[in-house]
Amino acid sequence: MRNVAIAVFIVTAFAGAYxxxxxxxxxxxxxxxxxxxxxQVRMYGAYWCPHCADQKEMFGSSFHYITYEECGVRGSRQxxxxxxxxxxxxxxxWQFADGERVEGTLPLxxxxxxxxxxxx
Numbered sequence: 001m002r003n004v005a006i007a008v009f010i011v012t013a014f015a016g017a018y019x020x021x022x023x024x025x026x027x028x029x030x031x032x033x034x035x036x037x038x039x040q041v042r043m044y045g046a047y048w049c050p051h052c053a054d055q056k057e058m059f060g061s062s063f064h065y066i067t068y069e070e071c072g073v074r075g076s077r078q079x080x081x082x083x084x085x086x087x088x089x090x091x092x093x094w095q096f097a098d099g100e101r102v103e104g105t106l107p108l109x110x111x112x113x114x115x116x117x118x119x120x
Contacts, residue, residue: 028120032108033065035117040097044083046072049091051105058108 043066045052056063071083071091079088086095090103096114112119 027061029059029062029108030065032112032117032119033059033062036111036115037065037067039115039117040067041111041115042067042069042095044069044071044086044088044091044093044095046070046079046091047074048072048077052092055092055105058105 043052043055045055045068047070049072059066069080069083069086069088071079071088073080092103092105094102094106094111096102102114108119111117
């Protein structure tokens with residue numbers, strides 16, 4: 001019985017350490033993403049765009065802090081009226097506070113350099 005209790009303790013300890021490590025890793029870019037939002041950076045993308053998925057994946061779970069405009073209309077390849085009015089042609093498109101737009105998947109380092117936000 002004692003060996004079972006020790007085994008359960010060890011498994012629980014490893015599971016807890018793994019969970020804590022996963023949580024730290026998954027939210028690694030929270031402050032960076034929040035800084036981009038504070039600097040009025042916006043990403044335009046579409047749910048069907050593989051490059052947008054790649055860009056989102058770079059942020060991991062921190063992406064929800066990014067100001068994001070979904071341009072895809074569910075069930076079609078049409079673009080939303082808001083994105084048409086904004087003149088977005090390609091995805092992803094990043095728009096910065098000064099009005100500059102950059103199309104394509106950007107390395108996080110490039111976003112950091114353009115905004116002054118620090119990467120972890």
